Every structure is written in C-alpha cells, then in structure tokens.
Amino acid sequence: MKTCQRFAHIKSGFERDIRRLRGHAEGHQGSGSAKTSAKNAFSLKRNMARALNRHLDRCPECG
Numbered sequence: 001m002k003t004c005q006r007f008a009h010i011k012s013g014f015e016r017d018i019r020r021l022r023g024h025a026e027g028h029q030g031s032g033s034a035k036t037s038a039k040n041a042f043s044l045k046r047n048m049a050r051a052l053n054r055h056l057d058r059c060p061e062c063g
C-alpha cells in the first residue's frame with residue numbers, strides 16, 4: 001500500500017508519543033504513574049489507528 005507524507009507525519013507523531021509513554025512506564029515500573037502511562041500508550045495506539053483509518057478514507061494519495 002502506498003501512503004503519503006501526511007500519513008507518515010501522523011504516524012510518526014503518534015509513535016513518538018507512544019514511545020515516550022512506554023519509556024516512562026518502563027522507567028517507573030510498579031508506580032501509579034507508570035500504570036497511567038501504560039494505559040495512555042494503549043489508548044494512544046487506538047487513537048492512532050483511528051486517525052490513520054480516517055486519513056485513508058479521505059486521502060486521494062493513499063491507497
């Protein structure tokens with residue numbers, strides 16, 4: 001599948017945030033904030049899938 005610049009941009013933005021949250025969760029294992037970060041990383045991943053799907057629906061370049 002071919003994807004455009006904007007798709008890559010959306011994806012890399014989300015991935016950077018997810019990595020940051022995961023890193024925080026790993027660095028603070030067992031703490032409450034680590035649990036929150038892990039949960040946020042999970043929902044961010046879901047948001048990313050939703051945002052990318054929405055983009056694919058509308059973008060004339062991707063497909």
Ligand SMILES: [Zn+2]
Nearest residue numbers: 004007059062
């Ligand atoms: Zn696109």
